[in-house]
Amino acid sequence: MTGATRIAGFAAGVVAVAGAAAAVGLAVGPIDRGHDTSAGHGGAGHTAAAMDDHGSPPGLAVTQDGLSLVPAVRTAVAGTATQYAFRIVGEDGETVRDFDVEHDRAMHLIVVRRDLTGFQHLHPRMDADGTWRTPFTPDAPGTYRVFADFSHEGRSTTLGVDLGVPGAAGHAELPAPAEVASAGPYTVRLQGSAVQRGAESDLAFQVSRDGERVEDLQPYLGARGHLVALREGDLAFLHVHPLDDATPGPSVRFRVEWPGAGRYRLFLQVRHDGRIVTTSFTVEVRA
Numbered sequence: 001m002t003g004a005t006r007i008a009g010f011a012a013g014v015v016a017v018a019g020a021a022a023a024v025g026l027a028v029g030p031i032d033r034g035h036d037t038s039a040g041h042g043g044a045g046h047t048a049a050a051m052d053d054h055g056s057p058p059g060l061a062v063t064q065d066g067l068s069l070v071p072a073v074r075t076a077v078a079g080t081a082t083q084y085a086f087r088i089v090g091e092d093g094e095t096v097r098d099f100d101v102e103h104d105r106a107m108h109l110i111v112v113r114r115d116l117t118g119f120q121h122l123h124p125r126m127d128a129d130g131t132w133r134t135p136f137t138p139d140a141p142g143t144y145r146v147f148a149d150f151s152h153e154g155r156s157t158t159l160g161v162d163l164g165v166p167g168a169a170g171h172a173e174l175p176a177p178a179e180v181a182s183a184g185p186y187t188v189r190l191q192g193s194a195v196q197r198g199a200e201s202d203l204a205f206q207v208s209r210d211g212e213r214v215e216d217l218q219p220y221l222g223a224r225g226h227l228v229a230l231r232e233g234d235l236a237f238l239h240v241h242p243l244d245d246a247t248p249g250p251s252v253r254f255r256v257e258w259p260g261a262g263r264y265r266l267f268l269q270v271r272h273d274g275r276i277v278t279t280s281f282t283v284e285v286r287a
Contacts, residue, residue, distance in 0.1 A: 065157060079139070099126075118138060185210050188205050188208075207251075229264050229265070232262055232264065243255055268281070
């Protein structure tokens with residue numbers, strides 16, 4: 001999650017984007033209280049870089065720039081709560097303990113099955129010895145990708161590692177692009193310009209509840225919404241934050257640059273009435 005990543009949008013009518021498909025779901029979880037949800041955000045928006053300094057999309061490597069993601073567990077049981085634990089280790093073999101706070105957290109953990117189902121956005125806590133821990137319950141058997149998204153000494157980094165969940169694992173086909181996704185009583189419509197590799201463009205998500213536009217979205221981790229984009233196949237990772245944190249109304253806008261052509265799954269999260277609403281969209285990016 002760094003500075004201005006750009007995601008190209010897609011146009012109604014011309015589209016290779018026509019994004020959206022089925023909703024991932026409506027998550028109702030504990031709401032953090034007692035912290036300033038506006039800290040760290042101006043209104044310019046923050047997004048993830050389309051490429052790292054080595055010309056590769058974030059999240060593809062377990063080691064980058066001298067930092068490594070070291071998980072304490074490599075398997076979990078479907079339907080059973082697991083205490084997922086890991087460390088970030090430097091080139092000297094020492095556990096890193098000093099992290100920058102970005103978007104109200106020092107660590108964001110994204111977990112998704114490799115067929116882009118079972119998405120979860122978690123926020124682990126760090127022990128005194130530098131071990132990060134968070135409860136995690138995989139929905140179904142399969143291979144999951146775990147992304148640790150953080151900043152250390154002013155440098156944003158995303159590292160990824162696989163987690164195995166034994167059992168008979170099916171494979172869900174990626175839903176076809178569509179412009180509308182639903183989660184419970186909420187409907188989200190995606191609008192934007194044509195999506196093309198390397199092109200800078202805006203995506204706008206308009207949120208409704210029971211047919212009425214939602215005008216009172218609440219801050220979630222210091223922003224009006226969060227967007228994670230994952231490329232089908234290699235699971236190249238983008239974590240994007242909105243351009244207009246301070247703007248009221250039902251629309252949340254993002255700007256992103258796709259790292260390459262292919263199909264992507266977008267996971268949008270907004271907060272309303274104390275609930276985190278998660279919807280998902282499929283986007284096709286042209287070369």
